[in-house]
Amino acid sequence: MAGEAQQWTGLKVRQTFLDFFEQRGHTVVSSSSVVPHNDPTLLFVNAGMAPFKSIFLGTVGQTDPLAKLKRAVDTQKCIRAGGKHNDLDDVGKDSYHHTFFEMLGNWSFGDYFKKEAIGWSWELLTKVYGLDPQRLYVTYFEGNPEMGLEPDLEAKDLWLSVGVTEDHILPGNMKDNFWEMGDQGPCGPCSEIHYDKIGDRNAAHLVNQDDPMVVEVWNNVFMQFDRQADKSLKQLPARHVDTGMGFERLVSALQNKDSNYATDIFTPLFNKTQEVTGARPYTDKYGKDDVDGIDTAYRVIADHIRLLSFAIADGAAPNNIGRGYVVRRVLRRGARYARKYFQVEIGSFFSKILPALVEQMGDQFPELRKKQDDIKEILDEEEIAFAVTLDRGERQFEKVSALAIKKNEKKLSGADVWRLYDTFGFPEDLTKLMAEERGLTIDEEEVAVAREKAREASKQIKTAVAQFPKLNVHQIAELENSLKIARPDSEPKYVKGDVKGHVQLIFTGSEFLDTSKDVSPNTPLGLILDKTNFYAESGGQVADTGRIIIDGVAEFKVLDVQEFGGYIVHNGFFEYGDFKAGDEVICEYDELRRQPIRNNHTGTHILNHSLREVLGDDINQKGSLVDQDKLRFDFSHKTQVTLPEIKKIEDLSNKYIQQNFKIYSRDVDLDLAREIEGVRAVFGETYPNPVRVVSIGVEVDELLANPKNAEWRKVSVEFCGGTHVDQTNLIKDLIIVEESGIAKGIRRIVAYTGDAAHQAQRDAQVFSEKLDRIDGLPYGPEKAAEIKAASVELDGLAISTITKEELRTKFAKIQKEVVDEQKKRQKAESKTALDTVQGHFKQDENKDVKFYVGQLPIGPNAKAVSDVMNHYKSKDKERSVYVFAGSKDEAVVHGVYVGTHLSSKGVTAEQWTAAVSQVIGGKTGGKEPSRQGQAADPAKLEEAVATAEKWLLEKMKELSI
Structure with missing residues (x-):
């Protein structure tokens, strides 16, 4: 009751729900991953029933633990921030929308039905939680004669029997009170429970009217039909109960709060945000009452850290596609709120709030504690990357919005909205939010046209990559002697962040120009600058990509960077505008692409060191490739590297990584550098003087103080001009996914690091679980078909070589058991068949037949x-x-x-x-x-x-x- 609100902490509310149904024969089931790895139809798990979908559809494997369930109870992590179900735009604006929320549920799979579900829900809410029955309203399905559906009077009568008064029982239509999984499949009437937060009135007329004070808290779905392709309904062979209660809404009711955000679910996150930012306390104000917007920002940050943390913990790393893009959008939206309303620097803001969430929810959801370090690293990486363009993006937004207002226009152009995303990383919904603050709208159709136009241009550009300008020996001489162009300063490539440079010349491939004004659109060009932070392809490391910009004036998209005789040419195309010699420009490489390249390059050095430690001194580098997806390393070795050796190499590499060594680098006189004991260099390679020395774990000056120290052989020291991580733990893991021979005496290893390594590990775990399920299937056509498909899938898996061999062994055992059973049954069936025919002829009446x-x-x-x-x-x-x-x-x-x-x-x-x-x-x-x-x-x-x-x-x- 309201007077006892303080006793109902969120923790106690959740545990009471689980205990209530466990005492009534339900199995407590842990929440499934919020990332539905085995369900391509869902972006995220967005409802409590998603993990049990296979049961309702009748596709659950016989050995799946779910197949044995008759009654279950759980709290399911859910995300609604993309796809069909998207609450992102509403978060912060009202008291009850969340992109991440928990759904409490009790489930019956062909066991109990309406009577028990209704009786228990009323008992739990009124007797156990102590909610006032007069504040509760229930609905039942009113029927649909056109579809041959009768009113669910059974549910209405059951509500009456447990004590609900007639004026608190309301009929509902197909939209509100008939639940369907999709156009086809299980469906049935549902019965909702709504709670009036005000009380002492009859609020029946406010039910299902989007009134924030009368909210749905629980829905009982009675799955009893199967929707056919022709829209007809058939009775299911087994009837199920699927219920869902919004945890945050229930806690709000029990703590007698008007808002979900005023409960102890969110208070620890608000307190941590206040501690980190020094802002005023949260006061739970909305709309015009939230004059300075601080309360809205508190809600956005608290909601977004929940989504970000759980999504990343369950494997949804930020990127530019699908669910990864949702995570990136949410983080950038939240970062902008933090900067605008809390005036904090972006780069490590969300990770400072993270400990409060882990402390609050880490016991119920242990994956948060287990993955806390990974979540922090990813949040920081993403924030840092966005911080690079946030200031400039906001300035550009101010320009285009001011221009629109000056022209008395009510919207931003689609081209401007797309440019804010493509150039500054502002997702469309973030620009929409900022536009609303100025009284402007965006035209989504115009944005779509601009997006498609950019994609088409991108396709044309990719086909023209081979045409990118290359400097020949005569042109290098012209730059040096006739044009007196100095070679650029490229040292900034070793420092994170943007750099300002000046345009020297525009190179067409045949001539040098002072301006690009007269060049045709989409012409492949090369820019020569006096200073750059772009990495030119060399030493096996791929070139950077990115943009060279004069904000709001011109943008040059860099798709490749090459060095010719010390001159660096940025190859690409103008997106819009033009440059002339002398223009000051901003060089912005793609940090989110560079980051995994750094991981892979430092990983290559560690792998090289481990190879020598395991295979001996005859190991010499013969080539390498370092890109954003993988590292590839070629080396001299006479025989195939055995699996035990691969395991030693992988283990030694990861031990090195986990010691979190710092990476040191310095330019050193070439002859002096060669004296360092154990230094690695590519045989036959010509190195500059001075040469850059990269050492992992020991400062270069310390190496040079005693270069012949035998201890240095235990250290990774190489000549290298590439980019590297600051500390080895940023690499996270290194897994070898391929070992092969490419020529006589030359072997090749391909490996993954960072998020790619973690994704490979997740893929291996998912496949291992699939094999367990297949193994438990009874012998028959289904098992044979699954084994055949699994064989193809296993061949194509890009996972650890060691793990793959373990899975092959596991698969071979399952396959052999099936083959043996096939032979056994084949033999038995052949005997039965022959016995049947021979038996016919042996009968007295058939002897002469x-x-x-x-x-x-x-x-x-x-x-x-x-x-x-x-x-x-x-x-x-x-x-x-x-x-x-x-x-x-x-x-x-x-x-x-x-x-x-x-x-x-x-x-x-x-x-x-x-x-x-x-x-x-x-x-x-x-x-x-x-x-x-x-x-x-x-x-x-x-x-x-x-x-x-x-x-x-x-x-x-x-x-x-």
Whole structure:
């Protein structure tokens, strides 16, 4: 009750729900991942029923733990921030929308139904939680005569029987009170429970009217129908109960709060935000009452840290597609709120709020504690990348919005909205939010047109990459001697962040220009600057991509960077505007692409060191490739690297990574650098003087103080001009996914680091679980088909070589058991088939009969049919047999052997099967006097058997046999 609100902490509310139903025979089920790895139809799990979908659809595997469930209770993590269900735009503006929320649920799978579900829900809410019955309203399905659906008066009567008064029971329509999984599949009427937060009134007229003070808290779905393709409904063989109660809404009611955000679910996050930002306390104001917007910002930050943390913990890393893009959008939206309303620096803001969430929810959801460090790293990486363009993006937004207002326009142009995303990383919904603050709208159709136009241009650009300008020896001499262009300063490539430079020249491939003004659009060009932070392709590391910009004036998209004789050429195309010599520009490489490249390059050094430690001193680098997806390393070695050796190399590499060594680098005189004990260099490579030395774990000055120290052999030290992480723990993990020979005495290793390594580990775990499920299936066609598909999938998995070999062993064991069972059953069915036919001939009344036509008591086993035919072909040539195997409900195979008694009179197998095929369909084949085939219409099995016998009898009569 309201007076006891303080006793109902969120923790106690959740546990009370679980305990109540566990005491009533329900199995407590842990929340599934919010990322539905095995359900491509969902972006995120957005409802409590999603993890049990296979049960409702009848597709659950017999060995799946879910298959044994009759009653279950859980709290399910849910996200609604993308796709069909998207509450992102409403978060912060009202008291009850969340992108991440918990759904409490109790479930019956073919067990109890309406009576128990309704009785328990009322008992729990009114007797256990102590909510005032007069504040509760329930709905039932009013029926739909057009669809042949009667009103759910059974539910209404059950509500009356537990004590709900007539004026608190309301009929509801198809939209509110009939639940469907999709256009087809399980569905049924539902019965909602709504709570009036004000009380002392009759609020029936406010139910389902989007009143924030009368909210739905619980929904009981009674799945009893199966929607057919023709929209008709069939009764399900087993009726189910699917319930869902909004945890945040329930806590709000029990703590007597008008707002979900005023509860202890969010208070710890608000307190932490206040501690981090120094802002005023949260006061739970909305709309115009939230004058400074601070309360709205508090709500956005608290909501978004929940979504971000759980999504990342469950494997949804931020990126530019699908669910990864949702995570990125949410983070950037939240970062902008934090900067605008709390005036904090972006770069590590969300990760400072994270500990409060882990402390609050880490016991119920242990994945938060386990993945806390990973979540922090990813949040910081994403924030840092967005911080680079946030200031400039906001300035550009101010320009275009001010111009729109000046022109008395009510909206931003689609091209401007798209440019804010493409250039500054502002997702469309963030620009929409900012536009609303200025009284402007955006036209989503215009944005879509601009997006499609950019994609088409991008396709054309990619085909023109080969045309990018290259400097030849004469042009290098022209730059150096005639044009007096100094070689650029490229040291900023080793420092994170943007850099300002000046345009020296625009290179067309044949000439140097002072301006790009007269160049045709989409012409491949090269920019030569006096200073750049872009990495030019070299040393096996791919070139950076990104943009070179004069904000709001011009943008040059950089798709490739090459170095020629010390001159760096940025190859790409103008998105809009133009440059001229002397212009100051901003160089912005793609940090989110560079970051995994850094991981992979430092990982390559660690791998090189580990290879020497495990395989010996004859290991020399013969080539490498470092890109954003992987690292590839070629080295000299006479024999294949064994699996135990690969495991040692991988383990040693990860031990190095986990020690969190710092990476040091310095330019050193080449002769002095060569003196360092154990230094690694590529044989035959020409190195500059001075050369850059990269050391992992020991400062370069310390190495040079005593270069012949034998201890340095235990350290990764290389000549390298590439980009690297600051500390090894940023690499996270290194897994070897391929080892192969590419030439005599040359081996190749491909490896993943960072998020790619973690994704590979998740893929391996998902496949391992799939094998467990397949292993538990009973022998039959389903298991055989699953094994066949799994074999193809396993071959294509890009996972750890060690893990893959373990999975191959596991798979081979399952496959052998199936093959052995197949052989055993094949042998048994062949015996049964032959015994059936021979038994027929052994009967006294059939001793003189020369033929057998009939259905065998086995499945559609073509080998058994063939064995019967071969027996009579080789051992009892006079008799004829026509046998059918299978059933009309699955498949049918059939075969005939025409014995000498008939063939000598002109009867052929082809004639006989042709008559049968006219009935049962399909094709037959074989060499006389036998023939075999498979039916196209198994349902006509009985007719086919009768036809086979009738045809033969008529033929025998015709031939006087």
